[in-house]
Amino acid sequence: MTSCVSVTCETNEVIASVKTIPAGKMLLNEPLARYTSWRVGGPAEQYYRPADIKDLSVFISQLDSHQSVFWLGGGSNLLIRDGGISGTVIHLRRSLDQIRLEADGRLYVEAGVGCPQVARFCQKNGLSGASFLVGIPGTIGGALTMNAGAFGGETWQLVSEVELMDRQGHRQWLQSSSIQVGYRKVDVPQGQCFVAARLAFSATGYDDHAMMQELLERRRLSQPINIPTCGSVFKNPEAGFAAQLIERCGLKGHQIGQARVSEKHANFIENTGGASAADIELLINLIQNSVEREHNIRLETEVRIVGEPLSLDQ
Ligand SMILES: Cc1cc2nc3c(=O)[nH]c(=O)nc-3n(C[C@H](O)[C@H](O)[C@H](O)COP(=O)(O)OP(=O)(O)OC[C@H]3O[C@@H](n4cnc5c(N)ncnc54)[C@H](O)[C@@H]3O)c2cc1C
Numbered sequence: 001m002t003s004c005v006s007v008t009c010e011t012n013e014v015i016a017s018v019k020t021i022p023a024g025k026m027l028l029n030e031p032l033a034r035y036t037s038w039r040v041g042g043p044a045e046q047y048y049r050p051a052d053i054k055d056l057s058v059f060i061s062q063l064d065s066h067q068s069v070f071w072l073g074g075g076s077n078l079l080i081r082d083g084g085i086s087g088t089v090i091h092l093r094r095s096l097d098q099i100r101l102e103a104d105g106r107l108y109v110e111a112g113v114g115c116p117q118v119a120r121f122c123q124k125n126g127l128s129g130a131s132f133l134v135g136i137p138g139t140i141g142g143a144l145t146m147n148a149g150a151f152g153g154e155t156w157q158l159v160s161e162v163e164l165m166d167r168q169g170h171r172q173w174l175q176s177s178s179i180q181v182g183y184r185k186v187d188v189p190q191g192q193c194f195v196a197a198r199l200a201f202s203a204t205g206y207d208d209h210a211m212m213q214e215l216l217e218r219r220r221l222s223q224p225i226n227i228p229t230c231g232s233v234f235k236n237p238e239a240g241f242a243a244q245l246i247e248r249c250g251l252k253g254h255q256i257g258q259a260r261v262s263e264k265h266a267n268f269i270e271n272t273g274g275a276s277a278a279d280i281e282l283l284i285n286l287i288q289n290s291v292e293r294e295h296n297i298r299l300e301t302e303v304r305i306v307g308e309p310l311s312l313d314q
Pocket of ligand 1: 146188192
């Protein structure tokens with residue numbers, strides 16, 4: 001795919017057309033299970049990994065405007081169905097990978113940088129307030145979209161401004177106050193994606209290495225961390241905790257196919273090896289129905305369920 005950039009001389013006459021060719025990696029029918037933390041998910045009809053932000057802008061500006069686009073970060077909050085995703089999946093993890101401290105003390109970080117990397121970068125540079133990101137396995141782009149949080153910290157508490165890209169490849173910085181955010185909920189402007197953010201930190205306090213180790217240890221003790229999961233499957237309801245409600249239904253250890261409600265933390269579903277997305281989705285539905293029947297509360301998924309079920313000819 002190519003586009004033409006007009007080159008003009010001082011009198012504004014067009015003197016040449018230079019073709020801009022996207023420099024990233026394009027694959028057809030690429031299995032997505034390898035990019036999700038649950039290790040499930042069918043193929044992307046078209047998969048693109050941009051070389052960098054500018055390349056993403058070139059690529060997206062040339063994409064047919066009718067073609068659907070799905071933004072993939074670390075795949076750690078996604079249940080991609082077994083039939084995969086039609087249209088184009090754009091994978092930002094590690095391709096939008098710049099992180100640097102700016103002269104005014106803010107942190108510039110691109111959407112594909114991992115949350116643990118941000119936490120460690122901040123700790124090394126004496127910036128306080130990002131240590132909660134250390135155990136969140138997704139990208140900053142995903143954390144901005146989910147308002148990811150842990151141990152009292154939330155992503156948008158740190159955000160000063162965000163850079164968005166639209167379907168024409170145009171980039172625009174917005175103040176954090178212009179984006180509506182809530183508990184694991186962010187109103188991303190229609191058709192746009194986050195490509196970078198500037199994070200600001202409090203001048204006082206210091207997150208030391210020991211503090212981050214302690215947060216990781218608290219996770220290790222309470223969550224199944226060496227088994228494929230997507231973290232918490234359900235949001236906590238207004239009153240109480242999803243895990244407690246699931247546990248009270250006697251569902252710990254309940255299994256459908258190779259998908260199992262964790263014995264360690266009832267709001268986690270483990271892929272015990274070879275689970276399909278359909279196994280996991282059935283278990284999600286079963287949990288929602290059981291909790292609703294016993295506690296009169298309909299749990300809302302935190303994990304995003306996307307793509308198509310397997311069709312008979314797949
Ligand atoms: C072991 C484990 C522990 C976890 N612990 C926590 C926790 O403590 N707290 C917490 O909040 N979450 C937790 N999670 C869930 C997950 O890591 C977060 O929700 C994370 O923010 C998702 O980021 P991601 O890059 O993986 O996003 P993905 O899963 O790739 O995508 C999630 C959604 O964001 C969209 N998206 C991704 N990038 C962009 C972008 N740049 N622009 C626009 N849209 C985008 C996707 O289209 C999708 O809709 C955990 C997950 C695991 C596996």
